[in-house]
Amino acid sequence: MKRKIFNIIQIGDKSNRVSRAFDIFITITIFVNILVTFLQTFEEFSRFSRLFHWVEGITLAIFCVEYALRIWTADYLYPNRSEWKSRFHFLFSFDGIVDLLTIIPAFFLSGFVIFRMLRVARIFHLFRLNAKYDSFNVITTVLYEKRNQIISSVFIVMILMFASSMCMYSVEHEAQPAVFRNAFSGIWWSMSTLLTVGYGDIYPVTALGRFMAIVIAYLGVGVVAIPTGIISAGFVEQYQRKSGISRMKNADIREIAEIFIDKHDAGKTIEELESADQITVFLILRDDLSILPQKDTRVKRNDIIIIRELEDK
Structure with missing residues (x-):
C-alpha cells in the first residue's frame, strides 16, 4: 500500500491512470486555491468571503494530507537512506520546503500573503514527464553543469556594479546630493543601468557623469550577455544529447x-x-x-x- 501511494503521489506515471487522475486533481486544487486567494483581494466579492474561507480551508486540508503522505513515503524517494534519514532529507529538500511554506502561513503567518503565494511553485511539480529528459530536468541539469561559469559571470557583474556605483557617486554627489546621497544610491543606479534600460528615477546630470553612464551601459550589454551565452550553450549541448539518445532508441x-x-x-x-x-x-x-x-x-x-x-x- 505504501509503495502504491508513492507511485501515485510522487512519480506521476503517464501509464498509471490513478496517478494521472491524482495529478489532475492536485492541479485543479492548486488553481482553485490560487484563484480564491486572488479573488479575496477584490472588495466586489466580499459577499463571498464565507465561501472563499471554506474553499481555502478544504484545499489547505488537501495540501496537508499530500504533504504528510510525501513524508511517509520519502524512503521510496531516497532508497539509499534509512527511513528516518530519508524523511529528514525530504523535509529540507526544495520540494519539502516549498510544500511546507504553502501550509505554515495559513496557521501562523495569516498576514503574510506573499508566503501563501509560494503555493504557485507547486505547479512545477506537476510537469514531471515520464520521459528520460523532460524540459524542467534539462533546465536544472544545465544550471548544475554550468554552475561554476555562471557564478564567475555573476561575480564579474557584481564587481562592475560596485565599481560603476562608486564612480557615479563620486562624480554626481556634489551636483545631486539629494539623489546620490550615498553609495547605495549609486548601486541602485548601476543595477538598473546594467541589467535593464534604467528606471529614470536616478540619472546623471553632469557631462562627465553622462559620459560614464554611456560607457557603463555598453559594458552592461556585454557583461549580461556572458551568463546568457553560457546558459544558451548548455541548452544546446543538452538538447543535442537528448536528440542523440532519441535517435539511438529508434535505430x-x-x-x-x-x-x-x-x-x-x-x-x-x-x-x-x-x-x-x-x-x-x-x-x-x-x-x-x-x-x-x-x-x-x-x-x-x-x-x-x-x-x-x-x-x-
Whole structure:
C-alpha cells in the first residue's frame, strides 16, 4: 500500500491512470486555491468571503494530507537512506520546503500573503514527464553543469556594479546630493543601468557623469550577455544529447553509446534501467571512478553509463 501511494503521489506515471487522475486533481486544487486567494483581494466579492474561507480551508486540508503522505513515503524517494534519514532529507529538500511554506502561513503567518503565494511553485511539480529528459530536468541539469561559469559571470557583474556605483557617486554627489546621497544610491543606479534600460528615477546630470553612464551601459550589454551565452550553450549541448539518445532508441544500433544520468533515473538499479530501455550496461563512469555494474548497482545523478542497445529490440 505504501509503495502504491508513492507511485501515485510522487512519480506521476503517464501509464498509471490513478496517478494521472491524482495529478489532475492536485492541479485543479492548486488553481482553485490560487484563484480564491486572488479573488479575496477584490472588495466586489466580499459577499463571498464565507465561501472563499471554506474553499481555502478544504484545499489547505488537501495540501496537508499530500504533504504528510510525501513524508511517509520519502524512503521510496531516497532508497539509499534509512527511513528516518530519508524523511529528514525530504523535509529540507526544495520540494519539502516549498510544500511546507504553502501550509505554515495559513496557521501562523495569516498576514503574510506573499508566503501563501509560494503555493504557485507547486505547479512545477506537476510537469514531471515520464520521459528520460523532460524540459524542467534539462533546465536544472544545465544550471548544475554550468554552475561554476555562471557564478564567475555573476561575480564579474557584481564587481562592475560596485565599481560603476562608486564612480557615479563620486562624480554626481556634489551636483545631486539629494539623489546620490550615498553609495547605495549609486548601486541602485548601476543595477538598473546594467541589467535593464534604467528606471529614470536616478540619472546623471553632469557631462562627465553622462559620459560614464554611456560607457557603463555598453559594458552592461556585454557583461549580461556572458551568463546568457553560457546558459544558451548548455541548452544546446543538452538538447543535442537528448536528440542523440532519441535517435539511438529508434535505430537498431550496434555501436557503444554513453548516457548521462539525470535526476529522473538517479537511484535506479542497473536491472531496472536495462529492462526498461532494453539496453545492456557495460560500465559506469562516476567522477574519477570506473565501476563495473552489477544488477543491484544503483546509478547516481551525473553518472555516465556506457551501454549497447539490444539488437533484438
